[in-house]
Amino acid sequence: MKREFDKEKKLYTLAILVRDIPGVLSQVARLFSRKGYNIESIVSGETDKPGVTRITIVILADELMIDQIAAQCSKLIPVLAVKILDEGASIQREFALIKVAAADRAARDEVVQMSNIFRANIIDVSRETLTVAIFGDKQKTSALIGLLEDFGILEIAKTGTLAIERGRSTIYDDNKLKEEYNYGKNVL
CATH class of the missing domain: 3.30.70.1150 (ACT-like. Chain A, domain 2)
Structure with a gap:
């Protein structure tokens, strides 16, 4: 069954966990630039886990665009987790x-x-x-x-x-943070 996507553009917020290595912010931002997406807002800072940085990005996109950019972000080697934050639940x-x-x-x-x-x-x-x-x-x-x-x-x-999710849900939920899922990234 083909999924119908909303073509109306709105602001979406992406939370991205990355390894804290030199140039990682530039690498993530370049991905958005290559895809032709304008970043409305970008914030980067430390997390509760040593060596892990959280990047919060707000972009103007439609549902298809945000799903595609989130998938592309998750493929970057230093990226540990990507989550699209729902405005009402964050x-x-x-x-x-x-x-x-x-x-x-x-x-x-x-x-x-x-x-x-x-x-x-x-x-x-x-x-x-x-x-x-x-x-x-x-x-x-x-x-x-x-x-x-x-x-x-x-x-x-x-x-x-x-941005952060409300309640018990975290960026670590439903993401490939476990080592066995990141095997391909760690072998390179």
């Missing part, structure tokens, strides 16, 4: 630092009040600027940025999306 957050013009006390007070409403923190204060740190989902970050634009945003630094 927690997705980003971090942003926003430097805002605040020339007078009234403007600073207003920025502080807005930051408090969004549970953001003021992490730097000068006579003419405030730097706000916010951690949350993309909509929360975008909403605060939209409100702060009235004051004049001088600079923004954002991470990409970090």
